[in-house]
Amino acid sequence: MRTPRFVAALAAAAAAFFALPLIGLVLEAPWSSVGSALLTRQIARAAALSAVASTAAVGIGLALAFPLAWVLARTRFPGRRWLRGLVVLPMVLPPVVAGVGLLTAFGRRGLLGGTLDAIGVSIPFTTAAVVIAATFVSTPFLVVTLEAGLASLDRRLEDAAATLGASDARVFRTVVLPGLRPSLAAGVALAWTRALGEFGATITFAGNLQGRTQTTPLAVYELLQTDAGAAIALSVALLAVCLVAVVAVRGGLFREPR
Amino acid sequence: MTRRREQARVPRGAVLACALAASCGSGDPYDATVLAAASLSEAFTEIAASYEGRHPGAEVALELAASSTLAAQVRAGAPFDVLATADERTMADAWRAELVERPEAFATNRLVMIVPADDPGEVRTVEDLARPGVDVVLAHPGVPAGAYARRALAALGIGSAVEANVVSNASDVKVVAAAVSLGEADAGIVYASDVTPALAARVRVLPIPERVGVRAVYPIAAAADPEHPRGSRAFLDLVRSPAGRRILAAHGFGAP
Numbered sequence: 001m002r003t004p005r006f007v008a009a010l011a012a013a014a015a016a017f018f019a020l021p022l023i024g025l026v027l028e029a030p031w032s033s034v035g036s037a038l039l040t041r042q043i044a045r046a047a048a049l050s051a052v053a054s055t056a057a058v059g060i061g062l063a064l065a066f067p068l069a070w071v072l073a074r075t076r077f078p079g080r081r082w083l084r085g086l087v088v089l090p091m092v093l094p095p096v097v098a099g100v101g102l103l104t105a106f107g108r109r110g111l112l113g114g115t116l117d118a119i120g121v122s123i124p125f126t127t128a129a130v131v132i133a134a135t136f137v138s139t140p141f142l143v144v145t146l147e148a149g150l151a152s153l154d155r156r157l158e159d160a161a162a163t164l165g166a167s168d169a170r171v172f173r174t175v176v177l178p179g180l181r182p183s184l185a186a187g188v189a190l191a192w193t194r195a196l197g198e199f200g201a202t203i204t205f206a207g208n209l210q211g212r213t214q215t216t217p218l219a220v221y222e223l224l225q226t227d228a229g230a231a232i233a234l235s236v237a238l239l240a241v242c243l244v245a246v247v248a249v250r251g252g253l254f255r256e257p258r
Numbered sequence: 259m260t261r262r263r264e265q266a267r268v269p270r271g272a273v274l275a276c277a278l279a280a281s282c283g284s285g286d287p288y289d290a291t292v293l294a295a296a297s298l299s300e301a302f303t304e305i306a307a308s309y310e311g312r313h314p315g316a317e318v319a320l321e322l323a324a325s326s327t328l329a330a331q332v333r334a335g336a337p338f339d340v341l342a343t344a345d346e347r348t349m350a351d352a353w354r355a356e357l358v359e360r361p362e363a364f365a366t367n368r369l370v371m372i373v374p375a376d377d378p379g380e381v382r383t384v385e386d387l388a389r390p391g392v393d394v395v396l397a398h399p400g401v402p403a404g405a406y407a408r409r410a411l412a413a414l415g416i417g418s419a420v421e422a423n424v425v426s427n428a429s430d431v432k433v434v435a436a437a438v439s440l441g442e443a444d445a446g447i448v449y450a451s452d453v454t455p456a457l458a459a460r461v462r463v464l465p466i467p468e469r470v471g472v473r474a475v476y477p478i479a480a481a482a483d484p485e486h487p488r489g490s491r492a493f494l495d496l497v498r499s500p501a502g503r504r505i506l507a508a509h510g511f512g513a514p
Binding site for chain 1: 324326327329330333334378393395398400424425426427428429437440441442443
């Protein structure tokens, strides 16, 4: 079926819906002073914290996502659908709800609060809380992409390698991991950008303190009330970083396996 | 140039809001969109209910957030009828920008300290806030409640010591109350009016010495270009009427 003209027109309108906010940010940015607007101590600290926390979240996320994706893709057990639902729930959960949930689990009065307190650990309002919030909301992207990647692998290659005497570890390293590379790259890029953009769970669970828990999105929110120009400049910078991540995935890293 | 463009944007935004809300077509002239400081939440919710009782068919759309957040929205062209802030500076900025009519003080508030009921940080006096290891949550310095709190602490000579104990700069004063009532922070500074019966059940309230002399003054103003001119006027009149003052007093606000 050919593409009717009105479908193309609707697609253009839909594209405009996504493009306009980006164009607005770029047009409203105080380009003449964008350098000085971004080169403040507050923004430098927020950017550094965001970079570290997002990277840590993806690192922890990989450790959590690999076994989950494996179990979901390769095993059959009752409740598998529920497990998958549970694991991807943070993708659709309002982030502020995630934040309240994290407080009730890991807060000082939370389910694990007493245990943590006994070993002298208090999580809310710390950088650790920023990482936990980012991990909670971003790991589902790793689980989903890795599960899809594992499901699409040709199991016969693994069987052949095993038949030729390769150990499980060697099969994983030489057959599974290379086959998973595209989904791994896509998952890492999506999870990292999601962690970078996290706001609601962070401000609820980790609070807002420059240098400790104020990530870049929190800085944008705070600046919006005092210095809208700086907030827009910072938004454009975040936008550029996310754009690079997405384009890198689509263009370079996310090549279809040959 | 920027100014004209922003003004041109307002009606379009309003039209879109109407289309989305699907209630503007059948709107009542006494509808009112009221932006109020977070600390006015309970009092203005009650005043809004009273208003709707006096003007059957009219609806009050109440937005409650930090005064600075509301001011930022007004500057960005959000449609509204009445603005009530928790400090005079935020309102003065809106007035200078010709976004509101001449403001008028309508209530006052004072600061108190709250700690979780079981007082995990052993905070008994305001000076205890400066003790190392006490987790303090204040409203952000850009928010009136945060600015007042810091002014009080500075007057007591413990400004920088307490600042070192601040674990979070909350986006508005209600977030401070929540952090303390959940027991996640050892202490916070809020307004006397924030201590609702629900909060009082979960926290202990400690006074901040009178000698500090921090008194929050709340101004209110009509929008310069209101969405509902009649609603704007009528809501303002109710807030300043004896009935409005009674509701404010019942929620812990003083007379201006």
